[in-house]
Amino acid sequence: MPTKIPPHAIFRALANEARVRVVRELSGGGEKCVCDLVAACGLGWSTVSRHLSVLKAAGVIADEKRGLQVFYRLTLPCVTNFIQCLEKPSRYPDFQKSACCR
Amino acid sequence: MPTKIPPHAIFRALANEARVRVVRELSGGGEKCVCDLVAACGLGWSTVSRHLSVLKAAGVIADEKRGLQVFYRLTLPCVTNFIQCLEKPSRYPDFQKSACCR
């Protein structure tokens, strides 16, 4: 059982456009190899690899090596839900009336 | 209507222990003055004030001045839900079996 990672550390792991893009790519439960994620991010391999290690250290994703390739998958599906909530058009209502994430 | 703030910017706003603490203090829909939040964070006034401006710029909280004091409230309740999810003990299961945020 991994050590408990505090919420702000999870947020920190997600506080980057490329890392959110990785989460998006993995949303739905599928796996992607690093090559796919590099293509999706539009950044260098070494950069994406480090982003992946940040997400993995935070417990957001997990990896599995098969042959030459490493495949990543999402381990924290609620992140997907939350991102979807953040993208609803009705995102800025008053607390009382909010339909966001409910 | 404020400009749409991308998810990673929301995550960035929450990527700090003090700012998450502020969100916690405001969870439930109540208001708090800056003095309360300074006490809750255990940091200097100027530091907390800047944290509040970061959260406000991200659309996570809103402020209202009444008399000498400024009161803050949460505008994005799904953040509370997400934090609660992150704190569930069953946070690190496999994607398939996860009960997190469901």
Added chain:
DNA sequence: TGACTATTTCGCATTATTGCGAAATATTGA
């Protein structure tokens, strides 16, 4: 074994974040 492929690690330069204290701003009440 040796070449090839996929990925990670390292070191660097640039930029962003964090916390502080001092100073500025705004509101209230004598």
Added chain:
DNA sequence: TCAATATTTCGCAATAATGCGAAATAGTCA
């Protein structure tokens, strides 16, 4: 108007994050 209170803004120093390319590592296959 003047002083007191509540909060924000500013400038600074220290630390962290970001992206890159080069080099290292690991697995596959001839």
